[in-house]
Amino acid sequence: MKTQLRQFIFQELIFHEAPDQFGDDEDLLDAGLDSMGIMRLIMFAEREFDVTLPDTQIEPDNVRTLNALERWILNARN
Amino acid sequence: MDSKRPQLTQAEPLWFNPADYFTFVLDQEIRGAGMPGGYCGFVLELEEVPDLSRLQQRLDLLVERFPRASARLEQRGKRYAWMPTGRRIALEWQTCSSREEALQEVLEIFNRPAPMAETLPLRLHWIGDDRGGLLLLNWIHPLLDARGGKILMDFLCSAEPDKFGESPALIGEKLAQWSLWKKIGFFLKAKRHNAEANALESCLPTQADEGGGRQSLRLKMRRFDPQQTQRINQLALKYTGAAGKSLYTIGCFMRAMEQVGPPAAKAGYCIPYAFNLRRQNAPTPVFGNHLSCLFARATREQVTQRQGLFAHLLEQYRQTVRDELDYAYLPLMWLGQWLSPARYARLLRKQHSGGELSSLWFSDIGDLRFGPDGFLGAPVSGMFHLCWMTLPPGMALLVGQGNGQLTLSFSYLHPAVEESWLERLMARMDAELLETPEVGCALHTEHAQGMGDADSGGQCPPYGVP
Numbered sequence: 117m118k119t120q121l122r123q124f125i126f127q128e129l130i131f132h133e134a135p136d137q138f139g140d141d142e143d144l145l146d147a148g149l150d151s152m153g154i155m156r157l158i159m160f161a162e163r164e165f166d167v168t169l170p171d172t173q174i175e176p177d178n179v180r181t182l183n184a185l186e187r188w189i190l191n192a193r194n
Numbered sequence: 195m196d197s198k199r200p201q202l203t204q205a206e207p208l209w210f211n212p213a214d215y216f217t218f219v220l221d222q223e224i225r226g227a228g229m230p231g232g233y234c235g236f237v238l239e240l241e242e243v244p245d246l247s248r249l250q251q252r253l254d255l256l257v258e259r260f261p262r263a264s265a266r267l268e269q270r271g272k273r274y275a276w277m278p279t280g281r282r283i284a285l286e287w288q289t290c291s292s293r294e295e296a297l298q299e300v301l302e303i304f305n306r307p308a309p310m311a312e313t314l315p316l317r318l319h320w321i322g323d324d325r326g327g328l329l330l331l332n333w334i335h336p337l338l339d340a341r342g343g344k345i346l347m348d349f350l351c352s353a354e355p356d357k358f359g360e361s362p363a364l365i366g367e368k369l370a371q372w373s374l375w376k377k378i379g380f381f382l383k384a385k386r387h388n389a390e391a392n393a394l395e396s397c398l399p400t401q402a403d404e405g406g407g408r409q410s411l412r413l414k415m416r417r418f419d420p421q422q423t424q425r426i427n428q429l430a431l432k433y434t435g436a437a438g439k440s441l442y443t444i445g446c447f448m449r450a451m452e453q454v455g456p457p458a459a460k461a462g463y464c465i466p467y468a469f470n471l472r473r474q475n476a477p478t479p480v481f482g483n484h485l486s487c488l489f490a491r492a493t494r495e496q497v498t499q500r501q502g503l504f505a506h507l508l509e510q511y512r513q514t515v516r517d518e519l520d521y522a523y524l525p526l527m528w529l530g531q532w533l534s535p536a537r538y539a540r541l542l543r544k545q546h547s548g549g550e551l552s553s554l555w556f557s558d559i560g561d562l563r564f565g566p567d568g569f570l571g572a573p574v575s576g577m578f579h580l581c582w583m584t585l586p587p588g589m590a591l592l593v594g595q596g597n598g599q600l601t602l603s604f605s606y607l608h609p610a611v612e613e614s615w616l617e618r619l620m621a622r623m624d625a626e627l628l629e630t631p632e633v634g635c636a637l638h639t640e641h642a643q644g645m646g647d648a649d650s651g652g653q654c655p656p657y658g659v660p
Contacts, residue, residue: 151434159512
């Protein structure tokens with residue numbers, strides 16, 4: 117899951133010189149993920165992982181890192 | 195030269211991409227109404243004089259690296275292209291005695307006639323004053339979008355200019371990834387979406403139309419200090435979540451306009467905003483427009499409920515992205531390249547009734563940070579933006595956050611937009627953004643009292659140029 121998220125984020129949303137070296141706990145918001153990017157990321161995750169991510173949970177802490185994103189998606193699935 | 199960089203000779207035409215052509219259509223409409231054209235400005239407020247000779251060297255490097263920076267526009271058959279001239283972009287500079295005078299000079303530059311054949315598509319002005327000065331990057335929209343303007347400013351002051359490069363149009367790259375059927379599907383989706391957007395007659399900030407006589411561009415600004423900016427960001431997070439910061443500003447604007455009373459009162463509000471195809475922080479592509487268009491729409495009834503409005507705009511945005519409407523406009527824009535500017539404008543920008551679709555031109559330039567070295571050694575104390583727009587709507591709101599301070603730049607046409615009305619609107623906008631206590635009762639009070647009074651209710655002094 118993280119591989120797909122990483123690929124989408126760095127191919128579509130954020131420029132990074134070495135995306136493979138971007139840590140799973142590094143801050144995506146500091147790296148440039150903006151509000152429009154967050155919505156596109158959420159829609160990608162919903163489509164790709166067949167999950168609904170509630171509007172009320174669209175918070176910085178849920179999208180701040182790859183690990184947080186993965187946790188959010190897995191929780192929403194269960 | 196970097197081998198990855200396109201090896202262009204000065205004779206090669208650099209074709210417009212579909213979004214360049216769309217902005218060219220708008221430029222033609224603006225010129226057709228007797229105004230200079232689709233020019234945009236990005237202004238840095240500097241506390242000292244930057245290294246001007248280094249700046250000129252960097253401008254020379256810009257023309258060498260990016261031939262379209264100094265080019266003339268040519269029509270070839272039905273399509274348009276930039277023809278590089280290699281002509282030097284000379285830094286234009288002057289000195290003013292005060293910041294007010296320097297701000298006035300910015301507007302004078304913008305209001306000068308700018309025939310396409312005689313004007314460089316991109317110019318840089320240093321306007322020195324008693325507090326340092328203003329650095330104005332002034333360009334014509336088909337050349338690059340606002341994000342490109344920011345990247346270009348970064349190039350001009352970067353210690354590593356080599357990391358900036360030209361690359362193909364992102365719209366072309368996206369279109370190349372899709373099958374013919376996917377493109378047709380998107381095209382039909384975009385057409386349906388456009389028809390839906392057109393069904394809601396838009397309130398406008400002026401009753402004047404293209405025949406409204408000679409117009410000049412004016413500017414009013416609001417700057418919020420870091421504490422106020424932080425509060426606004428927190429409120430945006432509260433009402434529109436991490437995914438909808440721009441929507442908070444757009445919603446506040448709709449409510450402010452509804453409270454003050456729209457001069458052309460119709461069924462609702464429609465505010466187009468750009469969806470930028472560039473990745474955040476990417477140093478390339480610099481030139482060209484890499485945009486698609488999204489619409490924030492609400493009926494006047496929806497605007498009356500603050501929380502409900504933000505929830506509506508967020509849901510609308512979510513649905514737009516879910517339906518891939520953010521991409522749907524690309525095939526439409528691609529086909530639009532073969533239409534004449536007038537026909538294209540009618541199809542994409544006007545409502546079925548012939549009225550103007552946009553209640554306002556809006557752009558959120560985002561959050562910019564300038565380090566302690568500032569711009570070529572000069573600390574940056576602020577920034578603002580300005581642009582020409584069509585009439586109607588006759589007004590543009592350009593939003594940017596520089597070093598933690600939010601600035602709202604209202605460009606507007608005078609006399610089409612009434613200034614006392616705009617002052618009241620800006621005051622209401624302050625109150626909406628900051629959610630000051632009177633926000634909850636504002637709509638009720640002002641509907642009851644008509645236009646309401648000119649009391650600001652906001653906390654930020656106007657910082658404007660009449």
